[in-house]
Amino acid sequence: MSGKSPERDKPWLFRTYAGHSTAKASNELYRKNLGKGQTGLSVAFDLPTQTGYDSDHPLARGEVGKVGVPISHLGDMRSLFEGIPLGEMNTSMTINATAAWLLALYIALADEQGVDRSKLTGTVQNDILKEYLSRGTYVFPPAPSLRLIKDTIVYTGRELPKWNPTNVCSYHLQEAGATPVQELA
Structure with missing residues (x-):
């Protein structure tokens, strides 16, 4: 045995959790970071996107693009990843309540790019219970x-x-008062 393991010796992914103002501006940032050697993307979504509101909804007023990128439809997803080949990118989407919908948009865009779905690599947080238990940014009840x-x-x-x-994130549970044992549970 040579002592080399393809999994163990694989280089780490380097990505910055980022997204702001508009899909186009976030795309510019992503492409700049990739040009500097970043090897993956970690998408930060704004609060309306996290809670399932379109950017033009009255309840989204004042929050669009503040803490992440706003995504309301496939056109926004196209702008976010313009010039970025999804078949060659490992994308992490830190999103929970609307994870299934945003993953569907990502897959639709990959289909448009002609990417074999079995080749897509990435993560969707999809920890909806965390939103219910700690952040209050849930869309549907627990069941x-x-x-x-x-x-x-x-x-x-x-x-x-x-x-x-899925990517379980227990940090928010701790911030909401959970003990380490409760976080693990």
Whole structure:
């Protein structure tokens, strides 16, 4: 045995959690970072996108593009990833309540780019219970949320074998008062 392991010796992904103002401005930032050697993308979405509001909805007023990129439709997703070949990119989307919908937009864009879905690599956080228990940015109550989590996991397991369908983030639970034991549970 040579002592080399393809998995162990694979280079780490380098990505910056980023997204702001508009999809076009965020795309410019992503392309600049990739040009400087960043090897993946980590998309930060704005609060209206996180909670399922279109950017032009009255409840989104004052929040659009503030803490991340606003995505309301496939056109926004096209602008966000213009010039970025999704088949060659590992993309992390830190999104929960609207994870299934945003993953569907990402897949639709990959289809437009002619990418074989089985080649897509990345992660969608899809930790909807965290939103319910700690942040308050949930869209659906717990039972339907659990169903969305499960459906996303089943779908990605079948259609996107290189995709991580969930990324549990217990930090917010701790901030909401959970003990370390409760975080693990």
